[in-house]
Amino acid sequence: MEVVSNPEEPAHPPVTYDMKELWRLSSEAANGFLVFGLISDVEVDSLGNVYLLDTLLMTIHVLSPAGEYLRSISQEGEGPGDLRSANDLFIDSEGNALVAEYAASRLSRFSPEAIPLGTWEPARVDSALVRPYGVRLVPGGLALECRSLRPRGDRATLRYFCGLFNQDGSLQKKLFERKIELDRAKGIEFREAEAERVWCWTTDDRGGVYLAPEYSEYRILCFDNRGVLQRIIERKHRRVQRTAEEIEEELAILTAEHQAFPNASCSVESYRRAVVNLLARDDGCLWVRTAEGWAPGESGIALIVDEFQADGIFERQVKLQGRIDAREDLIRIHGDLCFRMTSSLGSYVSALSAGTDSSEHRPAGGAPEVICYQLELVR
Known part of the structure; x- marks a missing residue:
């Protein structure tokens, strides 16, 4: 195992891509019909069809490469082929959709024609039920981001971890775990940097896994498909x-996310997470989105991404030329396509506030949209 320590500046000058809009889809039709609720993930199959995971409506919206609505896959419910939650999406090489269902402690699989192909359940780990947040296929099994809770009277052990699982559901290897001991008698406190999920991760086309598990550090753990670091x-x-406004809003979100622990207190950091997204590219390089690059403050530049070569060297920065709302929008990149989900944060806060007066959190500036851009090299 080697440690590659990079300086703050890359080895080579930056490259710039222009974000050329191809199509957009509004969450509301002209007649007021709700087209989608909260898009939390985007995947693209080998034919160029686009799959939008709708966490709020618990369905998958399938669009053509031109952005035309083709069909939906599944819906909320308790029956065969229904979803109890929709937390992550993966499209395999045959075009089948795999959905992580945290609430049901399982994965559900669907054909490209929306036919249910059954479910898969992870085995218990440390005597606790495993609930998957995220899923990727790797050779011989699956990589999962999970949560488990093992109660013991007034005490409990909460675990967030990323691991490799075998096809039979058994855990092959934990790659990283965050363990939190809870004691209701002493009071429960969730500190943002110490109690977050292991959510910042990705895989490459060989099944290698990349993790950025630490809130405060720019540190990426690179595993092969056997789970060896x-x-x-x-x-x-x-x-x-x-900003003070961001701290207030993040505290409200963290508190709502932990409402299952009614007597818990929450606290957030005064600074943003160092690494916010990882993307393993087909050419073998790794794109890393950071707090610094998310709102760069450079005129005409929407986003700056750090590019690392396969050997871990900080090669260059990639600048995306265009417009995004760094606070509100969710960005997903697939090849030379960039997908922008507008008002994503506001929609998420509204979903967390369901059943309460959430009018102040409703997205401003019109209905949320999904916008697809082509990334064209400028220089």
């Missing part, structure tokens, strides 16, 4: 401070 990539970075 091959490399740690580090980069010097500057912390990006949050």
Whole structure:
């Protein structure tokens, strides 16, 4: 295992891509009909069809490469082929959709024609039920991001972990685990940096797994498809401070996310997470989105991504030329396509606030949209 420590500046000058709009889809039709609720993930199959995971409506919207609505897959319910939650989406090489269902402790699989193909359940780990948040296929099995809770009277052990699972559901290997001991008698406190999920991860086309599990550090753990740690990539970075408004909003979100623990207290950091997204590209390089690059403050530049080569060297920065709302929008990149989900944060807060007066959190500036851009090299 090697540690690659990179300086703050890359080895080569940046490259710039222009975000050329191809199509957009509004969450509301002209007649007021709700087209989609909250899009939390985007996948693209080998034919170029686009799959939008709708966490709110618990369905998958399938669009053509041109953005035309083709069909939906599944719906909320308790019957065969229904979803109890929709937390993550993966499209395999045959075009089958795999959905992580946290609420049901399972994965559900569907054909490209929306036919249910059955479910898969992870075995208990440390005597606790495993609930998957995220899923990717790897050779011989699956990579999952999970949560487990093992209660013992007033005490409980909460685990967030990422691991490799066999096809039979058994755990092959934990890659990283965050363990939290809870004691209701002493009071429960969730600190953002110490109690977050292991949510910042991805896989490459060989089944390698990349993890950025630490809130405060620019550190990426690189595993092969057997779960062996091959490399740690580090980069010097500057912390990006949050505004008072951001701190207040993040605290409200964290508190709502932990409402299952009614007597718990929550606290958030004064600065943003160092690494916010990982993307293993087909050419073997790794794109890393950071707090610094998420709102770069450079005129005409929407986003700056750090690019690392396969050996872990900080090669260059990639600048996306266009417009996004760094606070509100969700961005997903697939090949030379960039998908922008507008008002994503506001929609998420509204969903968390369901059943309460959430009018102040409703997205402003019109109905949320999904916008697809072509990334065209400028220089």
